[in-house]
Amino acid sequence: MxxxxxxxxxxVIHKRIGLSxxxxxxxxxYFFAVAKExxxxxxxxxxxxxxxxxxxxxxxxxxxxxxxxxxxQISKRKALVFKPSRFLRDALNKNINxxxxx
Numbered sequence: 001m002x003x004x005x006x007x008x009x010x011x012v013i014h015k016r017i018g019l020s021x022x023x024x025x026x027x028x029x030y031f032f033a034v035a036k037e038x039x040x041x042x043x044x045x046x047x048x049x050x051x052x053x054x055x056x057x058x059x060x061x062x063x064x065x066x067x068x069x070x071x072x073q074i075s076k077r078k079a080l081v082f083k084p085s086r087f088l089r090d091a092l093n094k095n096i097n098x099x100x101x102x
Contacts, residue, residue, distance in 0.1 A: 006032070039080065051084040
């Protein structure tokens with residue numbers, strides 16, 4: 001399974017839109033900076049036809065160290081949660097449902 005990097009994303013923008021590589025890289029960097037800033041202050045990010053990102057508070061809980069089996073206390077924290085849109089879920093599952101019907 002391949003992983004797309006920020007540089008590769010900037011290259012795709014460069015090729016599809018025709019902006020310079022430098023401009024494309026700046027747009028990608030700026031997008032991630034704004035997204036990080038907004039999530040850090042507690043806002044959610046909604047992208048129609050893609051999905052939404054939000055911060056969720058996780059309570060402290062007991063856990064287990066898998067190496068030793070000892071019980072540990074996991075502190076409360078914030079977690080980033082992504083919920084895909086119906087359109088993205090449908091696109092991801094398109095081939096799976098097509099195979100079932102064959």
